[in-house]
Amino acid sequence: MTMLDQPSPATPLLAVTHLAQRYTLPRESLFKPPAQVHALNGVTAQVMPGKSLGVVGESGSGKSTFARLVMALERPTAGQVVLLGRDLNQLSPDDLRRARRDFQMVFQDPYGSLDPRQTIARIVAEPLTALGRIDRAGLRERVATTLRQVGLRDADMDKFPHEFSGGQRQRIAIARALITQPKLIVADEPVSALDVSVQAQVLNLMQDLQDEFGLSYILISHDLAVVDLICDEIAVMYQGRIVEQGRPADLFAHSAHPYTRALLDAVPRARAGGVRRRRGAQAIGSQASATAGCPYAPRCPLADRHCRETAPALRNVADAHLAACHYAEAVMALPPVVAEAG
Amino acid sequence: MREAPLLEVKDLGVTLNTSRGPAQAVRGVSFALRRGETLGLVGESGCGKSVTALALMGLLPESAVISGSVRLDGAELVGLPDAAYCKLRGNRISMIFQEPMTALNPMHTIGHQVAEPLLRHTGVSAAQARQEAIALLDRVGLPDAAKRVDAYPHQFSGGQRQRITIAMALACQPDVLIADEPTTALDVTIQGQILDLIAGLVAEHGMSMILISHDLGVIAENVDRMMVMYGGTVVESGATDAVFTRMGHPYTQGLFRARPRLGARKGTRLKTIAGTVPELADLPAGCTFADRCAIVEARCRAALPAVVDVGGSHGVRCIRTDVSMAAGGVGA
Numbered sequence: 043m044t045m046l047d048q049p050s051p052a053t054p055l056l057a058v059t060h061l062a063q064r065y066t067l068p069r070e071s072l073f074k075p076p077a078q079v080h081a082l083n084g085v086t087a088q089v090m091p092g093k094s095l096g097v098v099g100e101s102g103s104g105k106s107t108f109a110r111l112v113m114a115l116e117r118p119t120a121g122q123v124v125l126l127g128r129d130l131n132q133l134s135p136d137d138l139r140r141a142r143r144d145f146q147m148v149f150q151d152p153y154g155s156l157d158p159r160q161t162i163a164r165i166v167a168e169p170l171t172a173l174g175r176i177d178r179a180g181l182r183e184r185v186a187t188t189l190r191q192v193g194l195r196d197a198d199m200d201k202f203p204h205e206f207s208g209g210q211r212q213r214i215a216i217a218r219a220l221i222t223q224p225k226l227i228v229a230d231e232p233v234s235a236l237d238v239s240v241q242a243q244v245l246n247l248m249q250d251l252q253d254e255f256g257l258s259y260i261l262i263s264h265d266l267a268v269v270d271l272i273c274d275e276i277a278v279m280y281q282g283r284i285v286e287q288g289r290p291a292d293l294f295a296h297s298a299h300p301y302t303r304a305l306l307d308a309v310p311r312a313r314a315g316g317v318r319r320r321r322g323a324q325a326i327g328s329q330a331s332a333t334a335g336c337p338y339a340p341r342c343p344l345a346d347r348h349c350r351e352t353a354p355a356l357r358n359v360a361d362a363h364l365a366a367c368h369y370a371e372a373v374m375a376l377p378p379v380v381a382e383a384g
Numbered sequence: 385m386r387e388a389p390l391l392e393v394k395d396l397g398v399t400l401n402t403s404r405g406p407a408q409a410v411r412g413v414s415f416a417l418r419r420g421e422t423l424g425l426v427g428e429s430g431c432g433k434s435v436t437a438l439a440l441m442g443l444l445p446e447s448a449v450i451s452g453s454v455r456l457d458g459a460e461l462v463g464l465p466d467a468a469y470c471k472l473r474g475n476r477i478s479m480i481f482q483e484p485m486t487a488l489n490p491m492h493t494i495g496h497q498v499a500e501p502l503l504r505h506t507g508v509s510a511a512q513a514r515q516e517a518i519a520l521l522d523r524v525g526l527p528d529a530a531k532r533v534d535a536y537p538h539q540f541s542g543g544q545r546q547r548i549t550i551a552m553a554l555a556c557q558p559d560v561l562i563a564d565e566p567t568t569a570l571d572v573t574i575q576g577q578i579l580d581l582i583a584g585l586v587a588e589h590g591m592s593m594i595l596i597s598h599d600l601g602v603i604a605e606n607v608d609r610m611m612v613m614y615g616g617t618v619v620e621s622g623a624t625d626a627v628f629t630r631m632g633h634p635y636t637q638g639l640f641r642a643r644p645r646l647g648a649r650k651g652t653r654l655k656t657i658a659g660t661v662p663e664l665a666d667l668p669a670g671c672t673f674a675d676r677c678a679i680v681e682a683r684c685r686a687a688l689p690a691v692v693d694v695g696g697s698h699g700v701r702c703i704r705t706d707v708s709m710a711a712g713g714v715g716a
Contacts, residue, residue, distance in 0.1 A: 100571040100574075101571055208429075239428060239656060240660075242643075242644070243656045264571060265572075265644070267643070267646045267648070270650070271644045271652060273650065274650065304573060306646070308572045308573045308576045309601065310576075310599065310601030310602045310604065311601055312599075312603075312604045312640065312643065314604070
């Protein structure tokens with residue numbers, strides 16, 4: 043145990059600075075350099091201990107790449123991921139393996155993420171056994187405790203994944219993440235594969251665990267309502283950049299980026315008199331071609347020449363509220379996209 | 385004036401052969417769909433909504449036992465030989481599937497796949513079918529349709545692929561379109577575009593549509609009437625506005641309350657439905673929702689409750705609507 047394991051409230055649990063990731067596409071021509079995809083383009087974010095960050099955006103926005111880099115599953119092209127004061131990409135492989143006890147991941151698909159040939163006990167114990175030797179009796183005790191924490195029974199230890207429903211499997215995946223007593227859990231779409239009634243159970247469990255253990259979550263989701271429920275801060279990503287960031291209430295009541303407004307507007311409302319709200323067809327910009335201007339300009343109803351020529355920087359538009367839009371103030375002055383009643 | 389229904393389903397039942405023995409996947413489903421009408425089917429996995437759709441399409445495995453009646457324009461479809469069904473599928477009844485990635489054949493160009501129902505059902509020449517395919521792809525909003533007609537599915541994004549499957553489903557201008565979770569695999573912004581596209585095409589051709597979704601929001605915004613399914617039975621049905629104004633069945637209410645919603649404060653507890661979805665192989669004798677219901681009584685478990693009309697052909701399969709719909713009820 044070092045001093046760094048007990049961060050004071052003022053130091054962030056996780057600090058990500060100017061994180062960028064480029065992937066090289068297969069070469070299309072012998073004589074041209076292969077094209078590159080800028081999956082992540084200079085992302086800076088912090089997570090305070092016990093607080094949670096939600097990351098929303100469409101597919102291809104870079105939110106899963108962000109999760110993989112925070113989990114140190116890939117080396118970034120540029121930038122830093124600092125957890126509890128240590129740069130994860132500067133650690134030796136051995137140190138990194140030990141450091142992993144502090145950050146764990148829950149994946150989207152509870153069917154694909156659990157090995158069908160292993161018992162629940164082995165699956166849940168694996169992060170712990172990977173950290174070093176531990177005696178068998180103690181290990182089973184830890185597994186039993188963790189299973190009870192996620193609402194499963196001790197008797198479930200010797201079963202196999204196929205004996206469980208989707209919601210129970212996601213509980214097992216959460217137990218596996220919890221067993222090392224991490225400070226941060228990165229959850230990539232943890233409930234999107236689940237039915238509505240089961241989704242509610244898992245979301246309630248995630249909230250309970252946060253209250254009990256003071257965990258932080260990085261919650262990656264396309265569902266704004268899910269992120270709103272769990273997170274203290276939300277980052278909206280578009281083409282590898284954070285285009286708006288702030289507290290959920292500010293973000294939803296006074297969206298400062300047209301993209302955030304478009305996302306909110308697209309959520310279907312479950313209520314009587316749900317008249318179809320027509321949305322104009324929008325062309326989707328290509329990721330591979332980096333243009334000089336704002337990446338959202340081709341889809342933006344407010345875009346003008348200035349937007350197409352100069353990319354806006356992420357800037358403060360209000361207290362703890364950032365947006366990357368030249369016209370953020372004008373967007374904030376628009377009437378809010380009606381939040382769902384009830 | 386009431387015209388005869390285009391599609392009339394009466395007491396449809398499907399028994400599937402599973403490893404755990406016969407399972408009653410669908411029981412007593414009845415509805416009528418007039419030309420130009422849209423019907424939503426909502427429920428969680430295993431509730432029987434997709435099996436109902438497959439039964440209408442004649443796509444269930446041979447081991448499945450189908451009872452009841454499905455009439456399209458008065459002609460009976462249950463028990464129709466496969467050769468006759470082949471003349472209907474893709475021609476008068478079409479389906480859009482959930483996964484555009486797997487619904488398209490990766491080995492054929494998209495032009496070939498969109499033209500296939502035309503060649504099979506209309507007797508046009510290959511050249512005409514190709515021209516028609518380009519026009520269809522253009523209509524569903526695929527950019528540069530004429531140039532990209534010879535491209536393969538992997539060269540398109542998820543939203544574009546779903547547009548291609550819609551073009552396939554609509555090629556022969558079917559009377560009935562069944563869309564099974566057409567936007568579940570897509571981003572929320574693309575979802576809006578695809579639903580707009582489907583709504584536009586349905587209105588343009590005067591088609592009838594059955595939209596299957598687990599998302600109450602998608603149902604609320606897109607269909608005239610809706611049916612809520614649970615455990616293979618329809619537990620609530622009626623005009624979409626009527627159901628959302630005053631939900632009658634405890635399951636519909638539970639489903640509505642369990643959704644996280646925008647603007648709820650962080651830390652809000654979601655109201656869950658206790659228990660889990662029953663196994664179709666061993667459904668209870670009485671109400672399928674009895675084991676999870678907060679207002680269950682002994683008589684609920686005795687027999688499957690009959691449908692109670694709570695006004696304006698809004699039907700609820702519950703014997704305790706006096707309690708469930710009292711005190712304001714649930715609705716938006």
